[in-house]
Amino acid sequence: MNFTLKEVAKMIDHSLLHPTMTDRELEEGCRLALEYNVAAVCVKPYFVKETAKILKGSTVKVCSVIGFPHGNNTTKLKVLETRQACKDGATEIDMVVNCGKVLGEDWKYVRKEIKAVNKECEKKGAILKVIFENDFLPEDKFKIKLCKICSKIGVAFVKTSTGYGFVKGPDGKYGYQGATEHDLNLMRKYSGPKVQIKAAGGVRTLDGLLKVREMGCTRLGASATVAILEEAKTRLGLSSGQKQSKEDPSGY
Numbered sequence: 001m002n003f004t005l006k007e008v009a010k011m012i013d014h015s016l017l018h019p020t021m022t023d024r025e026l027e028e029g030c031r032l033a034l035e036y037n038v039a040a041v042c043v044k045p046y047f048v049k050e051t052a053k054i055l056k057g058s059t060v061k062v063c064s065v066i067g068f069p070h071g072n073n074t075t076k077l078k079v080l081e082t083r084q085a086c087k088d089g090a091t092e093i094d095m096v097v098n099c100g101k102v103l104g105e106d107w108k109y110v111r112k113e114i115k116a117v118n119k120e121c122e123k124k125g126a127i128l129k130v131i132f133e134n135d136f137l138p139e140d141k142f143k144i145k146l147c148k149i150c151s152k153i154g155v156a157f158v159k160t161s162t163g164y165g166f167v168k169g170p171d172g173k174y175g176y177q178g179a180t181e182h183d184l185n186l187m188r189k190y191s192g193p194k195v196q197i198k199a200a201g202g203v204r205t206l207d208g209l210l211k212v213r214e215m216g217c218t219r220l221g222a223s224a225t226v227a228i229l230e231e232a233k234t235r236l237g238l239s240s241g242q243k244q245s246k247e248d249p250s251g252y
Contacts, residue, residue, distance in 0.1 A: 001210065001235050008232045011209060012038040013063060013092075013198070015048075015223045017162065023047070030054040033163075036229050040092050044087055052089025063092035063129075066112060066117065069164040071096030071133065075113040079120050082204040086124035093121050094198075096131045096162060113218065115153050124230040129157035129198055133231075134183045143183065144190045151192035157219065158191055160184065161201035167234075172226050177184045178202030179212060188216040 001006075002173040016026050025133060026047050031115040032065060033041040040061035043051050047065045055062055065087035067073045073081070082093050095117050101109045114130055130150050137143055150158050160183055166174035178201020187197050199212040200221030206228050210221050 001206075003210075003213075003232075005229070005232055005236055005238065006037065008120055008206070008209065009037050009167045009229055010039045011213060012036075012220055012225055012228065013040045013200075013219065013221045014038045014039060014225045015200070015221050017065060017068070017163065023050075024226075026050070027054065029069050032226065033060055034058055036225060038225060042092075042094060042221060043079060048085050048088040048090050060138055061092050062090045063094055064088075064090040065162075066095040067098075067149050068094070068096055069133075069162040071098045071131070071197045072100070075116055076084065078113065079116050082117050083104065083118045083124070086126050091126045093117070094128050094129045094131055096133060097138045097146065098153070100145065102132075102137065105142075105145075107145065110146070111149050111153070111227075114149060114155065118153050118155050122246055127156035127158045131159045131162055131200075132187075133162055134160050134180070134200075135165045135167050135178070140186055143186055147187055147190035147195075151190075151195050155195060155206060157196045157198045158187055159198040159221070160187070161202055161221075163201045163221065163223075165201075176201060176210070179217075181211075183192075184212060184217060206230070206235070 023028050030041050030051050038060055040063040041051055042063040045064050052062050066081045067078045103154045115232040118128045129138055132143060132146050160179040168174050179199035184199055198219040199217045204224040209228055
C-alpha cells in the first residue's frame with residue numbers, strides 16, 4: 001500500500017445517515033470518526049450542532065446532507081437548509097439534485113438550484129458536494145450533463161450516490177449499485193480538473209477504497225470506516241489501536 005494510515009483516513013467521510021440512528025449512536029459515531037481521524041463526519045441535519053461540539057479543535061470536518069435522500073425539496077428550502085447547517089457548524093454540504101428535473105432535462109432548473117446552493121456555501125465558507133444519485137439515472141447523458149454543469153459552476157465535489165437510492169427490480173425487490181466503476185470513470189472524465197469525485201455506496205473494504213482512489217476519487221463516503229482502517233493498520237504492520245510514528249510527518 002502506497003498510502004500512510006492518515007492518508008487513507010483522510011479519504012473517508014464517515015457516514016452516519018441511517019434514518020433509525022439514535023442520538024447515542026450518532027454521538028458514538030462522531031467519537032469513532034474522531035478517534036480514526038477521518039476527513040469528515042456526514043450527519044443528519046438536526047445533529048450538526050452537536051457534531052460540531054464533539055469535533056471542535058480537531059481536523060475532522062462537519063458535513064451535513066441537504067435535500068436528503070431524494071432531492072425533492074424546493075431550491076429555496078435547500079438554500080435555507082444549507083444556511084442553517086453552516087450556522088450550526090457544517091463546513092461541508094452534500095446536496096442531492098432533483099432527479100425528476102434531471103430526467104426531465106430541465107437543465108435551467110437544475111443549474112439554477114446547484115448554483116444557488118453553491119453560492120450559499122461560498123458565502124458561509126463551506127464546500128459543496130453534489131449528489132447525482134446515479135442509480136436513478138439510466139443513461140450516461142444525464143450524468144455527463146450534470147458533470148459539465150457542476151464543473152462550470154465550480155462546485156468542490158460531485159458524488160455518485162446517497163446510499164439510499166433504491167431502485168425496484170423486476171422481482172419487486174429494491175436494491176442499488178452505488179459507486180460503480182463505469183460511473184466513476186465517467187464522472188472523472190467529464191468533470192473539470194478542479195472538481196473532485198466522491199464515491200459513495202457499496203465500497204466497504206480497503207481494497208475498494210484503494211481501487212476508487214486509483215480511478216481519481218479523493219473521498220469515499222463509508223459506514224464501514226472501522227473495517228477499512230483496521231485493515232489498513234494490518235497491512236502497515238500496526239496493531240489495533242496503534243498509530244503511526246510521529247516522526248512520519250504524514251503519519252496518523
